[in-house]
Amino acid sequence: MKLFLFVFAIFIVVAVPVAEGSRILIAAAHGTKSHQNVYVPLTKELVARGHHVTIISNYEVGEVALLDNVRQIWIEELAIDVSKFPNMFTVMSDPWKKIDMAVKIIETLIKQPSMNAETTYGDPRVQQLMASESFDLVMISEACGLTCYPFGWHFKAPTIAMSPNVLFPGRAALLGDDEHHSYVPFLLTSYTDKMSLYERTINYLTAKFFQTFVHDWHLDTVHSIFKRKINPECPPFIEIEKNFSLVFTNSHPSFSYPRTLPPKVIEVGGLHCRPAKPLPEDLETFVSSSEAGFIVFGIGSAIRMEEMPEEIIQSFIKAFTRLPQRVIWQWKGKVRPDLPQNIKAVPWLPQQDLLGHRNCRGFITHGGLNSLQEAVYHGIPVVGFPFGTDQSHNMGRAIQEGYALKLEWKDITQELLTTAIHDILHDSRYKKSAKRLSAMFRDQIQPPLERAVFWTEFVLRHNGTEHLRLGSIDLAPYQRALVDVYLVMALIFITPILLMFFCVRRCCRRRPAVTDAVKKQQ
Incomplete structure (x- = not known):
């Protein structure tokens, strides 16, 4: 009997905290409905494992609406209004309308982040959440997701970023890696990983434009809105980004171009894919x-x-x-x-x-x-x-x-x-x-959904992934590229040659006094 009570007590001590699960915030208040395919299957699996999940979204997530341990904050104003855009079939058949459409998209990309921030941070439910609740983990969608960046810092919780596609431009550099524009095509181009000189040039310029004007340009704007509405002590977003625990990308070499990835990037592409169910x-x-x-x-x-x-x-x-x-x-x-x-x-x-x-x-x-x-x-x-x-x-x-x-x-x-x-x-x-x-x-060692769940719970168990942080994160770009090392090596190689040159020149230089004395003797 005593043995039974001892075992039961151990079970209560060990199992109850696991059964209670962790409190997870998924902030995905921007983007299209299709982006839900990354976090909805993950949400369902995390809830099945006993975790409590709060979702901030611009669309109601019907698949999880009836699940226990799921709470939704649905910000309807942030839903994408497709009626503001022209008929896409007409656009695709008229080159001039393609230009008009491109201009409209650029205008939207310029205005959207600050509007997203004002709406999200100004929502009373979000303000209440930020003021009175706590979370063990924050997961953010990177689709126009600057607004969500500071949530992990605010709650003093590790952050996992989720990309609805491949790794976005600039993200690899923030994680200590190179961008590899020479063979990694920008996701908004039709280029492959076999590019000509012209294509590599356009690929580089397009990716840098996206990074500079769609991402970097809005960092200070959204940061100032967050400081004004939520927390005036928030550090620069660039510092928050560097400290993300992981980045989940919706990619896999079978349908995405392969590339080298930093250790903090986990490919979970196709995690929503599943065997067919019976049809109606x-x-x-x-x-x-x-x-x-x-x-x-x-x-x-x-x-x-x-x-x-x-x-x-x-x-x-x-x-x-x-x-x-x-x-x-x-x-x-x-x-x-x-x-x-x-x-x-x-x-x-x-x-x-x-x-x-x-x-x-x-x-x-x-x-x-x-x-x-x-x-x-x-x-x-x-x-x-x-x-x-x-x-x-x-x-x-x-x-x-x-x-x-x-x-x-x-x-x-x-x-x-x-x-x-x-x-x-x-x-x-x-x-x-x-x-x-x-x-x-x-043919993977574990299905992508299982892999996403494992790494999510890994971050929860170890409160982050500091051991995966590359030392190159703290280096300047010229240091990562070893430009300073090449300069030192060049100096080491060139200095003896220069010294020899000046010595020979000095030795061979004409000496006027000696020359004049020789002439007088003659």
Whole structure:
């Protein structure tokens, strides 16, 4: 009996603190809905392990709304209003409207951080949170995330930054590494890791422009707003950034360009990918009744398919009509009466469940990173129609790996569509490449979600990752590049040569007194 009581007491002492879990703040008040794919699966897993999670978001996260131990602070004013932007289908077909769109995006990037800061720090719920609560860990989204940088410092908690894509420009340098512009293409370009001199030059200038004017330029502005509204003693953001415990990137060599990474960077790309679940009965009946299989057609949540110009819609309809395969078409508007029998329009696309279905043959997409990750995970070849942002970059990698074709919206015709779809369905190279990448992506020592959970709890257990901090963080750029060392070596090499030169010159210099005496004797 005494032994039982002793064991029970030990269990209470050890197990209860673990069962209580840690208090985690996820600050992701900016960006698009697709960025939730990085932190929502992680939130669900952390909650299942007994942690308490608070989410600050600009969209309501429906997947975790009913979970215990999850609290949401939903800042509706920060949701992206797509109505302010022109019709993307029209933009992609008109070069002048592309310029107008680029100007509008730059204007938004210039104004957004300060507006985000004023709105976030001015929200009464956030102010109450900052004034009266504490957290063991802060996780921030790096999508326009300057506003979230000081949360970890304020709560005296370690911080994990989460990138919705690859490592952002400037982040590697802050972690003590080089940016590697020579082979790491900037995510808003269509370049690959094999760049010409011209492309490397443009790649460098574009990345530096993004870092300087989208990031560095706003550091002081957002910092001053935080000091005014929340805490006047906040140190410069650049010092806070250098002390992040980890950075999670939504990347993996199977769908992102490989690069060297500092030890504080953990790749967790595709952590939202999962095996397919059973489809709703009507969809299952539709996709299972065709021996030729089916194709999925979706372009994400940010762009409304029904805004597509009628001539492009007709090109798709006519191309799909000629296919023996069936087509699941993401369509949120009123269903068109002119769709042929092999097309089913659905307002909500259970994309992973469709891509993982045994009868899925191909995927037509805008080239969003999450969509391509799911295509790779399920081994499905792709036809991509990028709009902008990182989509051309993503498609460039997909084409390089051999499982995708890219078309431009301005070039769409029935014939071009039919040819592209026929190629990915019947040219075995695309299917083999998709299956090869799927096998590589799944062949990891631990799944990306499990890896993200491990490192999150690692930071909690050890209160940070000081042991992973590179000594180069404290060096100036010229010191990291060994410019001072090269100068010393040059001096060591050049000094003896100079001394020898001056000695020889001195010895060989004409001596007037001796010369004149010799002349007189003659």
